[in-house]
Amino acid sequence: MSPVIEQAVQARLVSSTPGTETVSATLRYDRADPFAVRMASPPDATLEGTEVSWAFARELLETGTDRQAGLGDVQVRPYGYGRTVLEFHAAEGTAMVHIRTADLRRFLKRTHALVPAGGEHLHLDVDHDLAELLRDAL
Template identity: 70%
Template sequence: MSTVIEQAVEARLVATAPRVPTIPATLLYDPRDPYAVDMAFPAPATLEGVDVSWTFARELLASGIERPTGEGDVRVRPYGYDRTVLEFHAPEGTAIVHVRTGELRRFLERAAALVPAGHEHLHLDMDGDLAELMRDAC
């Protein structure tokens, strides 16, 4: 049985409006996919009115709280003393949110307690993944 870490965070959506709204978000770490984290936003917090989830590298989040990181769809960078900016780029547009750095650090510490950085490969099920690929090929 795998333990999954799920942590609610308060995100502030950066918009053109003078007031920056707070939106709920959830960080998720599942050791069955040890290199990745998910950040989910509920339907009321999205322009399309549907749940949205972004999956990106745990290392991207860990590096991004220290220095600007990322060149693709997800970019992370420190902002001031206690905030981290996460940018999500999609064909429909870009969403930029601020999250308290302390919340991200706590989440990463909890994930590292399950799967220490550098030990992710020990949690991969290569045989199971290969069997699933072969089953789909038939």
């Protein structure tokens, strides 16, 4: 099994203007960074015209499909029937997207097949990470 899982999802981008826009986004999970999930939005879905990627805890995404989760830059909560809202807060503003909960659960199931919850620490390379941190200090 590949150490990286990617899944395309349709995200409904909610903005201050009337209506919503559907854009493609990519969810990514890498066994080398077992606690994190990344979500990338394509250039045409951003104000800057460049791809934007957010990293946040896999546990946050999982909790947020059932109840409100997160206090900081990323917040996740259920919305209506079959949708989950992801809110991304930055100095430039807030981005809010709706994603089908079934798509998120399918993605999470695949990540748990790769790295079961509670087993993330078994996939960390602490020695390598520490060496990288200290590399420039020497």
